[in-house]
Amino acid sequence: MEKMIGIISCNYGLEYPEGIGERRPLAAIPFAGRYQMLDFALSNMVNAGIRTVGIILPSNIRPVLDHLGAGKEWKLGRKEGGLVILQGSDSGIFPRSNGFLLRDLQKNTDYLENNAAEYVVLSNCSNVVNMDCRQAFLQHKKDGADITLIVKELIAEQEDEFGLIAVTDRSGWVLNFEQAKAKSGQSVQRFANMIIIKRRLLLDIIHGHKNIEYEDFMEILRIHASKLKIKTFSIPGYFGRIDSKQTYFQRSMEMLRPEIQKELFWGSRQILTRVRDRPPTKYGPISSVHDSLVSSGCLIHGTVSQSILFRGAVIEAGAQVINCIIMKNCRISRGAILENVIVTKNAMVHPDTVIKGRPDHVMVLNRDDGF
């Protein structure tokens, strides 16, 4: 494969400050029991043979750096290339947008200048997907595109703002961009926040727009759509986009479906993540667990169904956890009943507490909430 480097932007939060995203950027949101959102973008790049990946840090750098370490788990602890930590442009404000701020790229032109790679893959961390980036790259080369936009064809579940989407001809060449508003049931090519581009072209674009730093990269592409050869590549398999508490909950619950587990985690391309050396999970003599994804190091004496337990969760005897996401090191005390609830890291739910959300409106409990 041609020399290619990656850039992953961790500089974006959830669109709505609803508990789970408040202290963490989307990149560091825990997912499916042991992963963080960043793992999908990073693993997809590494699995395509990319050996140098730049990570643009968010304003709250700790959860991202803590997860990445030296990049060993992703085979990025290397002498040449490997994991490259890049500075984000933002300090203080939390951008809610889901694209790429041009400013983030402008800050890091050194990384792009000092590398001989011909191509760059840009991605953010909003999607749960295990995709073969090589296929997208092969198409990019074969068609001689300047830019390949990775998209996913989705049927809109409800009336939805899709932001800027690409209008293409039948073979996928982009004609122009427009603000899309999809009606329920309508098929839309949703931008997966991932781009393949020649490194020199990316630098030209960055240098050519020195003065409009707040601009989103997609907006720049819209301006140049007529001059550039932009093509779309459609992701064939499972694609889970997360942009709110509710979509986070929905995507999480989709992980209980065996066919999705199989596609995401048991194919030839592994999703890699930080290893934490927890012991196996222990199920007590009277535990009752059904249709759940359980990570290592948990202690389960109570009832768990249709739920996701992260590492080190403790479910005491008599506790009931139904349709919940219980994050790392939480303790659900005896007699507590939780339904349609997300309990975030290190929280403790006191005995006999009853908290019920609705499937379409989940509750979020944080450590400081005092339950």
Add this chain to the structure above:
Amino acid sequence: MPKKEWIAMLLAGGQGSRLGVLTRHIAKPALAFGGKYRIIDFSLSNCSHSHIDTVGILTQYKPFLLNSYIGIGSAWDLDTSDGGVHILPPFVGEQGGRWYKGTANAIYENIDFINSYEPEFVLILSGDHIYNMNYEKMLDEHKAKGADVTVSAIQVPWEEASRFGIITTDPEGRIIKFSEKPVKPDSNLASMGIYIFKWKLLKEALQKDEARPGSENDFGKNILPMLLEEGKRLFSYDFQGYWKDVGTLESYYEANMELLHEEPGLNLYDREHPVYSTIPILPPQYIGPNAKVSNCLVANGCTILGEISNSVISTGVTIAEGAKVEHSILLPYTTVLEDARVYRAITGEKAVIKPHCILGTESRSDQRKSSIAVLADRAVCGGSRHA
């Protein structure tokens, strides 16, 4: 090479013949244990937590899996630039070469390796014990007592004492007698096969022992009695905690099952002393809608659709719908297919139990006495009915 205060030498050449088919293709220290570990993880994690950064691992019997498992020791934070893990198989020099004859001979053959670090002390370890221990405390006591040798020891039940190397001490803990597997033990203090030696003294003792005709070149049988005879200062270090030699099928089975106790002797959940291991990055375990899980230890990457109880289920195991597993140890990537039954059994890595097949004997009141069914690595139980 930089001078070190101490280095560890880990004896990992054991064949483990008493573990039967489980160690037919791998060395005993590489045998899977406790759902996600291999036996050697415990000694290597102990080294890591005791701030030992240089470990020589003596291998001999079928070392391939063990070598690839250990790698450069990064799983145990032992991949340091001025020390690290060194795999030391038997080798050939100008005078020819040979297999390691005994535990002491294995160290004797690697005197040059140890010399290169000029250590003051050498810690000798076995790669086939299950325990969490901080060797630094033992070293502190070794120094405080001005000992030539310190032997870590643990109280064992009197009826089992004749299976071990038994230590008799004076009130200060100085060893006055050492008897290897005595018929009539006069103490129940058993040697754990963990020794700290002053390197200078050990080197001389190894050279002397090597020159002795008829010596078995074994630490317990030859080196310790010889030093005792010479009036050297040998002390016992009283270890408090869980320690288990898993050299037999029964003790291996028992040690796994003890992890299912409500308060197991071995605490795997100690955040201050995690046991490290090298495992593939697998998704969390999935427990299916009709599954029943009771009193089990289950590792990552498992898919449990059937019923499991009182069992240790290792990394990547699949239990199909309708299958039932009781009182068993399933080693990594075992597959139990539809409506199969596994009772009081140990299944080797990647073993397959075909649909409707029964492995082991269903639990009865005299179950404790019935023998343990063992399926070898990659073995298939149930022939080729649907092949």
